[in-house]
Amino acid sequence: MSNLVSISDSDFEVQAIRSDLPVLLDFTASWCAPCKALLPALEDVAAAVAGRGRILKIDVDDNPDLAKRFEVRGVPTLILMKDGEVKERLMGQHSRGKLLAKFEQYIEEAN
Amino acid sequence: MAAAPAFRGSVRKRDELLSDIRANGALTRIWLNSAAIEERFAVIVQEYVLDPVLVRLIAALSDMATSPARTEFVATVIEALPLDKPTGGIACAWLIDRWESTLATRLEGSAVHEPARTVVQLVKDSQVGEVPAEAWRAAIRGLALAAEPGPDIADYVEVVEAMAWDTSKAPGAITDVIQAWCSAARRDALRAAGWTDALEQEYTRLARDYQTRIAPEMRALDTTDRVEIERIFEELMRKQFDGEGRIDLMGHAMAAHKASHAGVQRWGDEQRESLCAFLTSSAQDIKRPD
Numbered sequence: 001m002s003n004l005v006s007i008s009d010s011d012f013e014v015q016a017i018r019s020d021l022p023v024l025l026d027f028t029a030s031w032c033a034p035c036k037a038l039l040p041a042l043e044d045v046a047a048a049v050a051g052r053g054r055i056l057k058i059d060v061d062d063n064p065d066l067a068k069r070f071e072v073r074g075v076p077t078l079i080l081m082k083d084g085e086v087k088e089r090l091m092g093q094h095s096r097g098k099l100l101a102k103f104e105q106y107i108e109e110a111n
Numbered sequence: 112m113a114a115a116p117a118f119r120g121s122v123r124k125r126d127e128l129l130s131d132i133r134a135n136g137a138l139t140r141i142w143l144n145s146a147a148i149e150e151r152f153a154v155i156v157q158e159y160v161l162d163p164v165l166v167r168l169i170a171a172l173s174d175m176a177t178s179p180a181r182t183e184f185v186a187t188v189i190e191a192l193p194l195d196k197p198t199g200g201i202a203c204a205w206l207i208d209r210w211e212s213t214l215a216t217r218l219e220g221s222a223v224h225e226p227a228r229t230v231v232q233l234v235k236d237s238q239v240g241e242v243p244a245e246a247w248r249a250a251i252r253g254l255a256l257a258a259e260p261g262p263d264i265a266d267y268v269e270v271v272e273a274m275a276w277d278t279s280k281a282p283g284a285i286t287d288v289i290q291a292w293c294s295a296a297r298r299d300a301l302r303a304a305g306w307t308d309a310l311e312q313e314y315t316r317l318a319r320d321y322q323t324r325i326a327p328e329m330r331a332l333d334t335t336d337r338v339e340i341e342r343i344f345e346e347l348m349r350k351q352f353d354g355e356g357r358i359d360l361m362g363h364a365m366a367a368h369k370a371s372h373a374g375v376q377r378w379g380d381e382q383r384e385s386l387c388a389f390l391t392s393s394a395q396d397i398k399r400p401d
Contacts (some may be wrong), residue, residue: 040149044281048244095287097272101255104248 003046006057017084022053022106027077035076045099052107082106114197115160132186163282164202171289175379184383191390205389217267226253227271237277251275266295300374306367314364321351
């Protein structure tokens with residue numbers, strides 16, 4: 001079962017802003033090949049942080065307001081959030097190691 | 112349950128894949144097409160009973176090879192795989208061998224050497240049993256907490272970061288290792304050519320400005336010939352750099368990037384040769400979990 005959770009405008013507040021755990025927002029699109037290429041890495045990172053952090057997928061075509069709110073100009077765009085605040089933006093491709101190292105930084109701060 | 116041997120032990124099955132590789136057939140194109148996605152590996156893994164990590168390693172190493180060399184490399188690896196054993200563990204054993212013979216020396220004497228050794232030990236341990244998630248996390252934390260590495264070391268720290276995964280659960284991590292290592296080799300070659308990050312930033316800034324200046328001329332070109340377009344682009348850019356008294360920078364950039372391209376080619380050749388040699392010389396002795 002996938003560790004990635006798809007969210008939308010309607011549950012963004014609960015899933016991301018009010019989350020007790022650090023979250024990584026993955027702004028993606030169904031037509032985006034680099035997004036598909038990034039997916040296995042995100043799945044692995046989500047499994048590695050399970051119970052300590054969450055990865056939330058947001059389709060920019062289905063949720064244009066969220067894309068606008070976070071000034072997403074290209075996909076994939078990854079945004080790390082903690083306590084409802086944006087901490088970092090990551091563009092393009094990233095290795096599992098880099099993603100996990102960034103995520104762990106905010107997970108440790110949260111503990 | 113014991114894992115099945117490669118190609119289910121069938122010479123016919125192996126030859127079927129070899130024929131496809133040599134003809135650059137449909138399976139090979141799906142497997143080795145870098146633009147494709149994760150599912151491309153599943154068919155090779157399932158149909159030919161090959162380890163998912165090894166299948167990804169072959170694809171990653173063949174990525175930067177030219178067509179005839181790529182075919183030869185992939186065919187050599189497939190031919191070298193024993194038919195009577197499963198292939199699990201081969202890719203990690205090769206990586207550990209490369210760590211001991213090449214990668215470790217890059218970090219010797221640095222503050223990250225010991226934390227990196229800890230990561231590699233976990234990679235070894237993960238080949239014979241389950242490594243707790245906490246142990247991986249502690250190793251990654253140890254690497255991150257080590258003293259800030261210099262730029263020539265930082266690239267190799269990224270290679271170690273990429274290694275810090277249990278590939279039985281995350282087989283795609285091997286692709287990250289190869290990409291990070293390739294990137295480190297590229298930057299080594301650039302540094303050897305005297306090309307610094309500061310020069311790269313300056314060159315990129317100027318090139319961007321000049322591209323904006325020549326954009327109207329490029330748009331007005333009356334040709335679709337890619338080679339001709341590239342020649343005209345280079346000529347116009349050369350005029351811009353020359354006009355601003357920075358032709359020396361352009362010359363240095365071109366020489367450095369040529370050197371980096373050659374460095375990456377050499378690195379790729381070396382890794383491909385080492386995998387073939389590793390399989391030929393020690394495949395029988397590799398510890399493979401059932």
